[in-house]
Amino acid sequence: MSKENIQKIIDEINIERKEEWRADLRRSMKAKARGEIDRVHMIEREPDVRNKIFEEVNLGYTEEMAILEAKRCLDCPSPTCVMGCPVAVKIPSFIKLVEEGKFLDAAKKIKETNSLPAVCGRVCPQEEQCEGNCIYIKMGKPPIAIGHLERFVADYERKMNAAEIVKPKEKKGKKVAIIGSGPAGLAAAGDLAKMGYDVTIFEALHEPGGVLIYGIPEFRLPKEIVRHEIENLKKMGVEIITDFVVGRTATIDELREEGYEAFFIGAGAGLPWMLNIPGENLNGVYSANEYLTRVNLMKAYKFPEYETPIARGKRVAVIGAGNTAMDAVRTSKRLGAEHSMILYRRTRKEMPARIEEIKHAEEEGIEFIYLTQPIEFVGDENGWLKGIKCIKMELGEPDDSGRRRPIPIEGTEHIIEADVAIVALGTKPNPLIPDTTEGLKIKRRGEIEVDDSLQTSIPGVFAGGDVMRGGATVILAMGDGRDAAIAIDKYLSEKK
Amino acid sequence: MYKIIEKNTIAENEYSMKVIAPRIAKKRRAGQFIILIPSQGDERIPLTIVDSSPDEGWIEIIFQVIGATTFKLSLKNVGDEIYSLVGPLGRPTHIENWGTVVSVGGGVGIAPLLPITAAMKKAGNRIITILGARTKELLILEDRMAKYSDRVIIMTDDGSYGEKGLVTDAIKKLINEGEKLDMVLAVGPAIMMKFVSLLTKEYNIPTLVSLNTIMVDGTGMCGSCRVTVGKETKFVCVDGPEFDGHLVDWDNMLKRQTVYREQEKIAYEKVLSQYGKKN
Numbered sequence: 119m120s121k122e123n124i125q126k127i128i129d130e131i132n133i134e135r136k137e138e139w140r141a142d143l144r145r146s147m148k149a150k151a152r153g154e155i156d157r158v159h160m161i162e163r164e165p166d167v168r169n170k171i172f173e174e175v176n177l178g179y180t181e182e183m184a185i186l187e188a189k190r191c192l193d194c195p196s197p198t199c200v201m202g203c204p205v206a207v208k209i210p211s212f213i214k215l216v217e218e219g220k221f222l223d224a225a226k227k228i229k230e231t232n233s234l235p236a237v238c239g240r241v242c243p244q245e246e247q248c249e250g251n252c253i254y255i256k257m258g259k260p261p262i263a264i265g266h267l268e269r270f271v272a273d274y275e276r277k278m279n280a281a282e283i284v285k286p287k288e289k290k291g292k293k294v295a296i297i298g299s300g301p302a303g304l305a306a307a308g309d310l311a312k313m314g315y316d317v318t319i320f321e322a323l324h325e326p327g328g329v330l331i332y333g334i335p336e337f338r339l340p341k342e343i344v345r346h347e348i349e350n351l352k353k354m355g356v357e358i359i360t361d362f363v364v365g366r367t368a369t370i371d372e373l374r375e376e377g378y379e380a381f382f383i384g385a386g387a388g389l390p391w392m393l394n395i396p397g398e399n400l401n402g403v404y405s406a407n408e409y410l411t412r413v414n415l416m417k418a419y420k421f422p423e424y425e426t427p428i429a430r431g432k433r434v435a436v437i438g439a440g441n442t443a444m445d446a447v448r449t450s451k452r453l454g455a456e457h458s459m460i461l462y463r464r465t466r467k468e469m470p471a472r473i474e475e476i477k478h479a480e481e482e483g484i485e486f487i488y489l490t491q492p493i494e495f496v497g498d499e500n501g502w503l504k505g506i507k508c509i510k511m512e513l514g515e516p517d518d519s520g521r522r523r524p525i526p527i528e529g530t531e532h533i534i535e536a537d538v539a540i541v542a543l544g545t546k547p548n549p550l551i552p553d554t555t556e557g558l559k560i561k562r563r564g565e566i567e568v569d570d571s572l573q574t575s576i577p578g579v580f581a582g583g584d585v586m587r588g589g590a591t592v593i594l595a596m597g598d599g600r601d602a603a604i605a606i607d608k609y610l611s612e613k614k
Numbered sequence: 615m616y617k618i619i620e621k622n623t624i625a626e627n628e629y630s631m632k633v634i635a636p637r638i639a640k641k642r643r644a645g646q647f648i649i650l651i652p653s654q655g656d657e658r659i660p661l662t663i664v665d666s667s668p669d670e671g672w673i674e675i676i677f678q679v680i681g682a683t684t685f686k687l688s689l690k691n692v693g694d695e696i697y698s699l700v701g702p703l704g705r706p707t708h709i710e711n712w713g714t715v716v717s718v719g720g721g722v723g724i725a726p727l728l729p730i731t732a733a734m735k736k737a738g739n740r741i742i743t744i745l746g747a748r749t750k751e752l753l754i755l756e757d758r759m760a761k762y763s764d765r766v767i768i769m770t771d772d773g774s775y776g777e778k779g780l781v782t783d784a785i786k787k788l789i790n791e792g793e794k795l796d797m798v799l800a801v802g803p804a805i806m807m808k809f810v811s812l813l814t815k816e817y818n819i820p821t822l823v824s825l826n827t828i829m830v831d832g833t834g835m836c837g838s839c840r841v842t843v844g845k846e847t848k849f850v851c852v853d854g855p856e857f858d859g860h861l862v863d864w865d866n867m868l869k870r871q872t873v874y875r876e877q878e879k880i881a882y883e884k885v886l887s888q889y890g891k892k893n
Contacts (some may be wrong), residue, residue, distance in 0.1 A: 138786030269856065323831060324698035355878075362637075362700070364701065367700070385756060390836070399840050402873070404837075412830060421880075421881070422877070424657075500872075501866065548833065548852075549834075
């Protein structure tokens with residue numbers, strides 16, 4: 119979210135902190151005693167059990183565990199954790215409610231700024247955001263488990279079926295179209311519906327949720343949670359139209375004629391980057407998008423109960439080291455691969471995945487092959503992958519990303535045997551909407567260009583999430599969705 | 615949900631259906647396709663839009679039962695609904711007046727050929743249609759193709775109808791007759807499109823093919839439909855479905871079509887046994 123929008127929330131947190139019960143609670147236990155409590159670990163399924171099934175790995179906190187972890191929080195006067203959160207969740211305020219055992223109030227508190235806490239608690243890179251900014255880190259202690267607490271609170275509310283459906287006080291009588299039902303679109307839709315707009319989400323696939331449905335596997339984010347959140351949005355009055363490809367089924371201009379006065383494009387970064395090396399179109403070579411979509415959206419892991427097929431390799435190599443790569447490689451293990459490998463051209467230190475995903479992958483028996491770059495996919499006579507020709511790398515000077523640049527070492531070509539390869543090198547925005555929307559400006563790599571208020575080159579058309587960023591995180595997309603909702607409200611209020 | 619308002623058996627195991635989908639009916643152009651899911655939980659499959667009525671709000675699809683999903687679709691009847699149907703997908707055909715266009719269709723590939731031929735005819739082209747089938751009973755859409763054709767040549771593998779031989783034999787014959795062919799459209803089994811393209815390349819006749827590869831989302835997201843065209847990787851769903859037949863790497867495409875052959879068989883047999891039938 120924008121700095122301006124975050125500052126408003128921080129001002130509110132400062133007022134909340136001064137409430138009497140909060141002051142009493144702070145005094146009830148000395149900071150030193152709070153600091154002596156060990157970080158409470160979440161219960162996880164055993165690696166050897168979970169790497170064969172698709173049920174969720176993490177099992178969450180009990181009430182007692184959550185309260186104990188909440189006690190660790192010092193309720194700092196200037197909560198740096200909040201500054202690290204892209205949607206400025208009122209972290210100390212909700213954690214202190216947990217300490218009091220007021221779990222439903224805590225859920226409400228989170229939802230003031232984050233409409234999908236059950237999702238964020240599971241998939242956010244907390245170590246780079248809230249937890250990475252926790253005061254405990256400076257003191258050399260493990261940070262407060264903010265992600266675990268967020269997840270606990272959201273799950274508690276869901277299990278109690280206590281989510282409050284916020285209805286707007288009055289309707290504005292104006293129609294807003296949201297393109298894409300992923301995290302950016304859902305966040306924007308929720309906020310705009312609360313403000314009283316008539317919100318319609320257009321989704322290309324047959325099921326809403328975007329990357330939360332087709333991309334992130336069940337064992338990391340159960341689909342039931344996503345569906346629950348979407349049902350709540352519908353209860354708030356948001357209309358969701360599936361099977362609708364904006365740009366093809368109807369263009370933005372045509373929807374404008376149908377009465378939509380503002381648009382938010384949150385169509386994601388749909389197009390996979392490939393390696394562009396020989397053999398990439400052999401059978402058995404997948405984009406991570408395809409591999410995960412077949413498994414998650416189409417349920418190929420339940421083949422033949424569900425008829426969508428997937429190649430179940432014996433030796434599966436995943437190229438890349440982000441969260442998607444971890445999802446793909448752990449999925450391949452669950453589909454019965456004997457060897458599931460990550461091939462990465464840098465080292466463990468430079469891997470962009472969440473620490474928890476790397477840890478889980480290692481525990482589950484994933485092999486990590488570092489400093490290795492594929493240069494060719496090698497096939498058999500039937501056109502099936504049988505190996506990947508790779509070259510060893512060494513790390514040189516840092517590049518633009520600040521990470522040390524990998525350099526090939528001559529004469530180190532070798533073959534890694536594999537019958538399935540999955541390319542997980544990130545994604546770029548789908549050109550469909552820019553191609554069919556006159557005047558919509560894009561950047562060099564296809565990202566939609568926006569100004570500070572997320573408005574595109576066309577007045578009334580806003581964009582956020584991966585379609586504007588070109589491959590980022592769920593929470594950044596949600597932050598954009600929230601900022602866009604504020605900007606759309608301003609635009610429509612000022613529009614004559 | 616998308617309601618079926620008409621269903622016809624057009625050959626053994628081949629059906630046409632009219633389905634209510636007003637937006638697609640209004641928007642679609644020749645060459646575009648849809649992706650549908652018969653019932654919740656089924657596979658997504660691409661099918662060409664054969665015809666449509668913007669006024670009545672229906673689109674027409676034609677399919678042959680070749681596996682689990684087309685079998686499930688064939689069980690639906692007038693009044694039933696299709697769970698998911700999205701489109702129009704892909705780029706519309708580039709239509710222009712070439713002069714004489716040869717429309718070559720094989721098997722169920724005649725279905726996608728029909729709307730493209732109709733559009734080419736409307737643009738002022740002289741149309742010579744060559745339709746191929748294994749045997750007379752499997753030939754579809756002859757009358758409807760004839761409507762847009764100045765001349766129709768039928769080829770069957772067994773000689774039970776028209777002439778005995780392959781569609782490529784008919785093209786050769788036209789060339790030998792001294793016909794000036796300005797462009798060839800070929801839609802059918804990949805192997806047919808391959809040999810048509812090889813032949814027309816010898817004579818330098820521009821050739822457009824429409825590829826029916828395996829797809830999942832159909833919007834460019836997954837790349838299941840990748841083909842190699844002129845040494846570059848293309849996605850059939852967003853870059854196609856039509857390509858220059860002379861540039862397609864046919865051997866790569868033919869192999870990619872077989873990627874799930876075993877699973878397709880397992881799934882089909884499972885579904886057939888659920889309905890008490892045998893393959």
